[in-house]
Amino acid sequence: MSMTKKLGAGFGLALSVTMMSGAAYAQDCTTKIGAVLPTSVDWGRPIAETAQFAVDQVNAAGGAAGCQIEMVLRDTQVDPKVGVDAAKALVDLEGVNVLLGAVSSGVSMPILTSVTVPGGVMQMSCCSSSTAFTTLAEEGKTNGLWFRTFATTGVQSAVGAKVAQDKGYKTIAVLYKNDDWGQDMARQIAADFAAVGVEVTTSVAINDGQPSYRAEVTEALSTQPEALYLALYPAEGTAAVREWISLGGTQNMIMANALKSDEFRDNVGLQYLGNALGTDTASPRADSADAFRAAYVERFESEPNGPGLANSYDATMIALLAMEAAGKDASGAEIAAAVARVTDPDGTAVSADTAGFTSAKEILAGGGTVMFQGATGNVRFDGNGDVSAPAVVWSFSESGIEEVEFLSLDDVDAFIASLQ
Amino acid sequence: MIQNLIDGVLTGSYISLGAIGLTLVMHILRFANFSHAELLSLGAYAALVCDALVSALVPVFAVKLAPLSLTGALIVAIFVSMVFTGLSALVIDRLVFKRVREKGQELSMVFASFGMALIIRNVIGLVFGLSPELYSKDIAFAMILSRDPLILVKPDQIFVLVAALVLMFLLHLILSRTTFGYSLRAVAENPSLAQVNGVNLQRTIMAVWLIGGGLAAVAGIFYGLSHQLIPVMGRDLVLPIFAATIVGGIGSVYGAVLGGFIVGIAGNLALVVLPSGYTPSVPFLLIIVVLILRPHGLFGEARA
């Protein structure tokens, strides 16, 4: 192994090299995977750190498919052409067969249509939520190479409606982020609230980067709703909710998972979030479910609470498990096909940490299948690369996030069916 | 409706402060300074650092001045940051704009300011991280001025408005009562003639940067106090501030003040007629309307 490679792989590799020197087996190969993530925006950076964290765990377990993994990270700057170019460079120059990313649908989509699908590379996004991907997959244009660990907005909004129903709210105002995810959420949640008989008093778009959200908040406040539904990210969520509370708005809030963030809790203040309930896809009820959280806290000294962190971890882990399952020198299509073997509902459960990866290796080597119990739950992809998962209702607490209610996959499906 | 008007006036107070500096620079140095809004960020973050320092060194100052969320430390920080930001503006001019000015033409300056904006914004992002920061995490509750119609105002906002008005009044005194104010107007009218008459052009330019930077710092801090600090706040404020400058007429300090309030009120009233997604377009619409009706702004004068 050359010096430059060691340097390039940096911390993760250095850690595993130390481990390897003590281990019985020696590896002298490195497989590269690509990551195109918006590291230059506030919530993008932790997503990239979490992906690298998963790679480090896998390397500590001896790597995947017989080699150490090196994640080559490129910044998208949330600029589609920069992201597409970076993806193309990773595929053509670094020879990656697996690409993680991007975050924004507007970047993931052109990468998918002009780089990964033509190049036969598997693309696994943590966070792109647009329904356009499902349509594209239904048209048969993703060649089975596309996956995302971000549960479609359907689950989120259905559980949000259930919370409103259980709480007995009659009227609710919606504040949503004015991007593809937020517009989608606003549309879905309006339909779901209507289905359970909750009146949406107003639905207000919150644009990125506005000097003030005072007018938007006043608009929502003037309709005097019993509760507030928030499909926002922490940056504008903090600003809007602080404004909302300071103006005496109700503290009955329902939040989508993007606000599951320590930063949001700390900046708004726990004392105002007592009646705030969040929704999210959930970890399964297994002993190993805390593995991700525990390891994360040890590494970053904070809880894995932030938009896309758990999804980014799962995306990376599933990609690497699939690489392991597909074996050495597998093509992107082979790796994509192997995703089913590592997210098999009938497979052996493996936890989301180094130990889980090690045991998955043994099972896969023996020809078995595994069910990855990820940070976002028992991740299971449908034919379009969309994920469905159990759901959880959560609230903020002193120590971070507390679970209020758990809904199994069957509960979620049944509730969604009841809304139709 | 009344609430929107009041909110607009309060928002307008920091937009006005930002616009005053910009209108002076655009008038005297004759270029659209796209990096002016970054001075607001610079000032806001400088105050954040200074606030933390003073609070740590002199714990007495860390106590809140109820009912405001403001502390004594932050008030100290405002003055320090004004000086710091004014000097920074001066240094940036010396290092960059002055040289570009000597080499090229006005529009090179516009583009150089684009570049400077990018540099300042990203350096702040590197140093402070990309997440939002707050001067105080406590939420200051609004006071109810009237129940029907419901009118709410936060104590901090009243402080911001009053402080902004005081600053504007002081500036008015300087401009109308001192020789400096006179020479400023002279340079703006005709730089070479002013020089012939003994006005020191260099010194006037320096003063413009100091005043512009200082007021920008206050605007940035007031913005941070009302909302939050993020490294890209300059990017978000650049269009409203330009709009205020143009609406008021380039070169007119009073125009900038009025323009700031108009932009603030328009932004808050827009939601009454437009869907909320369209708010970012409001400053642009104002610019277009004013330029069509009064190409030189409300208080501006035609100039070759």
Added chain:
Amino acid sequence: MIGVISYLVFFATTASILAIAVLGLNLQWGNTGLFNGGVVAFFGAGAYGTLILGGTPQAGHLGGYGLFYPLALLGGMAIAGLVAWIVGLLTLRLRHDYLAIATFGVAVAFENLMRNAEWLAGGAKGVRGFERPLRDALGDGFTYNIFFFLVVLVILIATYLFLERLVASPFGRLLRAIREDEEAAQSLGKNPARVRLMAFITGSVILGLAGGLYGTFYAFVSPQDVLPTLTFQIWAMLIVGGAGNNRGAIFGAFLIWGAWTASGWALSRFAPIEAQLYTGSVQFILIGSVIVGMLMWRPHGLLPERLVVSQRGKTPSA
């Protein structure tokens, strides 16, 4: 090796598309002195126009006219020209820094409209469902990329030749005359306002052409493609290459886009992992410094405008 070639073709395609856009801006700024701060609105109008006119039907918004590709591309250019005509009528009589700000606002409003008007162009999720021309015949692998690159290259050369002719023509002389001294031009009986509007529209149509090719290349466009960053990038290319010089414009496009991508690559390759998370900010600082540095030390760009002698008596060589 094939990987390197494949990447270079891809890179050159993007760079050529951007070069076409820079040529369009050069006509406006370099030759006519119009500060267009809203480049991205015209680029975007071309991209959206082409995809909406040439795409397959999509639920919920305009589009799906499935026009023959060249017609769709021309349609995109026409839409860009139409936007430019309206914007030009409203703003061109302004002093240039007013013009810069007003057009900057146009671009913000354009992005804002695309983001919100779901009935028009799909809102934030953008326009998709576009079939790249001749994809059935050529697949969508390396062969297609080579083919598409050649098409873009031919269009780039054609645009260059067209502009060189235009600039050398009496109309081109008129543009420079107005840029240098409007009143003198007016006193010779010319109508500067009309001429400037013509130049503004022509430049914007070329920007729309670049946008149409860009949309075709990715078979997708969304509001994220029309953020102010693109305006900045295209301006940087022109300033560095040399305003007023068409070759400089093309050179600047390749150079800046090369530097932009190469710096991202170099940072990911050589910077330590921890530092990689900051590459975006570092990159923007570098690009900002290059621009400011150029303006300080080489304000006329790497390939400065050549002074044209109007009455040479022969066809100018360039």
